[in-house]
Amino acid sequence: MLPNSPALHYQAYQAVADLTTPMRSAARFLAPWLHHSLFWLPHSRALRKAAAACEVLALSGLTHHRPPFNIDTVDTPSGTCAVTEETVFRTPFCSLLRFRKTPACGTEPKVLLVAPVSGHFATLLRGTVQTLLQDHDVYVTDWHNVRDIPLSEGAFDLDTFIEHIIRFVDWLGPHTHLVAVCQPTVPTLAAVAVMAEDQHPHQPRSMTLMAGPIDCRINPTEVNNLATAKPMEWFESKLIGVVPLRYKGGMRRVYPGFLQISAFMSMNLDRHKESFRKMYGHYVEGDTVKAHGIKEFYDEYLAMMDLPAEFYLQTVRKVFQEYQLPRGVLEYRGRLVKPEAIRRTALFTVEGERDDICSIGQTLAAHDLCSKLAPYRKQHHLQASVGHYGVFNGKRWEHQIYPRIRDFIHAFDE
Incomplete structure (x- = not known):
């Protein structure tokens, strides 16, 4: 005990x-x-x-180091390509990975897959990456374990997450497509809204939000109920620990x-x-x-x-308890996040019929928030007979969900 x-x-x-x-x-x-x-x-x-x-x-x-992606080859419409994993951009908290195909498959849409900061490493999306690689130039946010990040590098909170997405998209350029899975759907939508309001020249061509908690007031799940059953003081007093001094991130407060x-x-x-x-x-x-x-x-x-304490606690409070994004009160660096500013970035949302983490309607809510986005730039897909994991991995992801995402991305890549 x-x-x-x-x-x-x-x-x-x-x-x-x-x-x-x-x-x-x-x-x-x-x-x-x-x-x-x-x-x-x-x-x-x-x-x-x-x-x-x-x-x-x-x-x-348990292990606390990222497993390898082990993606060495991929079958594409042009044939089998060798795959090389390389870091193309790095911050103290994240490495932006590119999965480069050889020979190159011509000019393909650039896809930034935004992985969750939710306890598991980005390799949990290995199957998602493997499938996306068939038709796209794929980049992935490979978040670092904060127990290995010194306190001198500063804190990592929800604003830092949003900032990372903006920085990565800016680095990748104007023809980028975003795909966010689960928890990062909220900061991804916020990042696109900030870029839209700023009229950023590199606004993404599209964003695909998959099984994410955009509005947890809709059809609350057991996970949602657990988040609202306790006050914030309980989460901080019961779930936040301190990294031992033996690690580079010694004394950093984390959700272990x-x-x-x-x-x-x-x-x-x-x-x-x-x-x-x-x-x-x-x-x-x-x-x-x-x-x-x-x-x-x-x-x-x-x-x-480990999750940074400040990021975890803010996510619980802002996303799961106060529903700040759908209520229109979420802020980024002191400024209001305005999804209605999005006019250029096409929106595709995906939900699973049997998802017991993000239930039906929670991700679809993004369409109402992006109220100024033209109807032809919005699509939604509800996948029958899949739970949360099946939305982005497995046979139904590969054969029923992915083809729709692929066609959507390619339609808005011109």
């Missing part, structure tokens, strides 16, 4: 992690030997059970990754237990393909980064 003082949460977690790391490392080392090296006992069920136990034990802890993943998993604890049980069973039965599929998911799912 963690101590009551939130300042000690992180220290207690780190102590437990340090104690268990040798055991998990040993299990990670032994598993492949038990799977492959003892070839003179290929059908030993006992060895398969030992290997399966090692796989489960090795996966039982281990608390986030605890909250995520507790919402579907039985399902996660069943997944680990199935993974163990698949290894024991020798079905390594199914076992590796589950393992790969949790390798990604259990890679967590």
Whole structure:
């Protein structure tokens, strides 16, 4: 059990992690030997059970470093292209990644995929990137883990997020298209509104907002209800910790990754237990393909980064409790954000029928906010039979949602 003082949460977690790391490392080392090296006992069920136990034990802890994207090739209409990941712009808080295709596929629309700052790394959008690469020149916001960012670099709040989007779009130039997934739909819409009001010469050609909390007053989900059930003082006193001094971001106030993943998993604890049980069973039965599929998911799912306290608390208050954007009172650097100023950037919104995080209508609300945008510049798609994750990953994303986004982007790229 963690101590009551939130300042000690992180220290207690780190102590437990340090104690268990040798055991998990040993299990990670032994598993492949038990799977492959003892070839003179290929059908030993006992060895398969030992290997399966090692796989489960090795996966039982968190990691705090971004996994690789591992996107080496992509199939395009012109054939298979090699893909090289490169950093083209960098701030203390984020690297702007480009996935360069070789050979180049002509002049393709530039797409900036805005990843969430929500605990998981940008690699959670690996499938989204892979699909977008078929027809676009893709860039991704690769947010850094703030526990590795010194306090001297300053704070990261909602204004800083909006500023990053504006800076990246300005750097990319006037023919950029934005695609935002979940939480960053709010700062993305705000950034485009600010650029529109300033008559910025590099206003995006289009923005696609996917499964995001534009107006959480509409069809509130359990996540929305949890955010409004407690006062802000509760979130600050119970969920905010301090990064240990051993890290570059020592003494930075954060919403720790281990608390986030605890909250995520507790919402579907039985399902996660069943997944680990199935993974163990698949290894024991020798079905390594199914076992590796589950393992790969949790390798990604259990890679967590800390959220800056100021960003997390502002998001809870401004987006989920006070609904500042749809109420017309959200500010950026002391100035009112005015979505009605958007006239040039086309808007596409996507929602999932079974989304239990951002329900039907919450993202669609962006259309009413962009009241001066011509009707032909607005489109909406409600995807049947998908939950939150299925909006941007999986077969329905690839075959039903993506083609609509692709056609929309290309229609406004001229």
